[in-house]
Amino acid sequence: xxxxxxxxxxxxxxxxxRLSVVGVLGELLITGGVLVFLFLGWQLWWNDMIVANQQNxxxxxxxxxWIEQAPSAAPTAQPSPEPVEPVVAAQPAKGxxxxxxxIPRYGADYHRTIGQGTGLSILNSPRLGIGHYPxxxxxxxxxxxxxxxxxxxxxGGMHLIDTFQLGDPIYVQTADGYYTxxxxxxxxxxxxxxxxxxxxxxxxxxxxxxxxxxxxSCNPLYSTAERVVAYGVFESWRPTSAGPPDDLAPIxxxxxxx
Amino acid sequence: xxxxxxRILPGPLWVRILLVLVLLAAVLYVLSTWIFPWVDxxxxxxxxxxxxx
Numbered sequence: 001x002x003x004x005x006x007x008x009x010x011x012x013x014x015x016x017x018r019l020s021v022v023g024v025l026g027e028l029l030i031t032g033g034v035l036v037f038l039f040l041g042w043q044l045w046w047n048d049m050i051v052a053n054q055q056n057x058x059x060x061x062x063x064x065x066w067i068e069q070a071p072s073a074a075p076t077a078q079p080s081p082e083p084v085e086p087v088v089a090a091q092p093a094k095g096x097x098x099x100x101x102x103i104p105r106y107g108a109d110y111h112r113t114i115g116q117g118t119g120l121s122i123l124n125s126p127r128l129g130i131g132h133y134p135x136x137x138x139x140x141x142x143x144x145x146x147x148x149x150x151x152x153x154x155x156g157g158m159h160l161i162d163t164f165q166l167g168d169p170i171y172v173q174t175a176d177g178y179y180t181x182x183x184x185x186x187x188x189x190x191x192x193x194x195x196x197x198x199x200x201x202x203x204x205x206x207x208x209x210x211x212x213x214x215x216x217s218c219n220p221l222y223s224t225a226e227r228v229v230a231y232g233v234f235e236s237w238r239p240t241s242a243g244p245p246d247d248l249a250p251i252x253x254x255x256x257x258x
Numbered sequence: 259x260x261x262x263x264x265r266i267l268p269g270p271l272w273v274r275i276l277l278v279l280v281l282l283a284a285v286l287y288v289l290s291t292w293i294f295p296w297v298d299x300x301x302x303x304x305x306x307x308x309x310x311x
């Protein structure tokens with residue numbers, strides 16, 4: 001690359017090397033190869049990291065807003081914590097941010113906003129990142145609360161979906177309160193397998209009795225050939241005024257500071 | 259091509275190196291701000307859902 005200085009030596013200066021077609025072509029090809037690697041680095045690492053940070057930050061903001069807006073706990077003596085039916089919100093308008101997802105298995109500071117709908121305007125959004133299948137149920141509702149996110153790039157909301165272990169908590173926070181689910185199992189399906197979104201997953205038409213959460217993403221990593229599905233089972237619910245579940249409280253506190 | 263570019267750059271060696279670094283930074287900025295997002299929207303298969311989104 002560095003210019004030759006042959007002109008200085010010898011009495012008869014050799015003519016400066018002309019641009020050869022092959023030489024330029026070769027350099028262009030090398031440049032193209034470098035650009036491809038740069039693009040992959042940008043897509044899978046640099047931009048992924050930036051979008052993930054933006055999505056985390058947006059989720060912190062909306063969570064804090066809900067906690068500040070919530071009416072403080074009624075001064076009446078707290079009744080015994082008998083199991084209470086969870087509040088089920090109405091289906092939000094398309095694109096609305098209505099919940100925040102916490103998955104400690106993905107990292108202590110992992111929290112992402114869930115928006116209504118699963119289009120790319122929601123999954124790629126630096127404000128959202130996770131989409132709710134509008135035909136599926138809402139958090140805490142009997143049936144199936146089904147959501148989708150990218151496995152890699154654009155924040156990669158479900159990058160670590162295959163690392164779940166039995167019983168891992170999956171928290172969903174809404175303006176109403178905190179819904180705790182426990183991870184049950186993984187399933188690998190074809191991209192056409194809409195039956196995983198049924199009120200009873202894989203049993204379309206059956207009347208549901210359980211409250212299930214279903215997470216879908218791409219499989220294998222960096223491919224879209226298949227889908228990986230993670231199921232969780234509803235465990236408990238707490239209203240916002242009662243504060244987050246014990247294991248979630250430090251995470252909520254940390255994000256309030258950040 | 260790159261050798262010709264290097265010859266065009268003025269000044270002593272350290273000025274040239276500085277200019278190359280500035281040019282590289284400018285190229286990277288343009289790529290990551292405009293070119294790569296545009297390419298991403300064309301080449302990436304971003305389906306992450308089951309069924310129709």
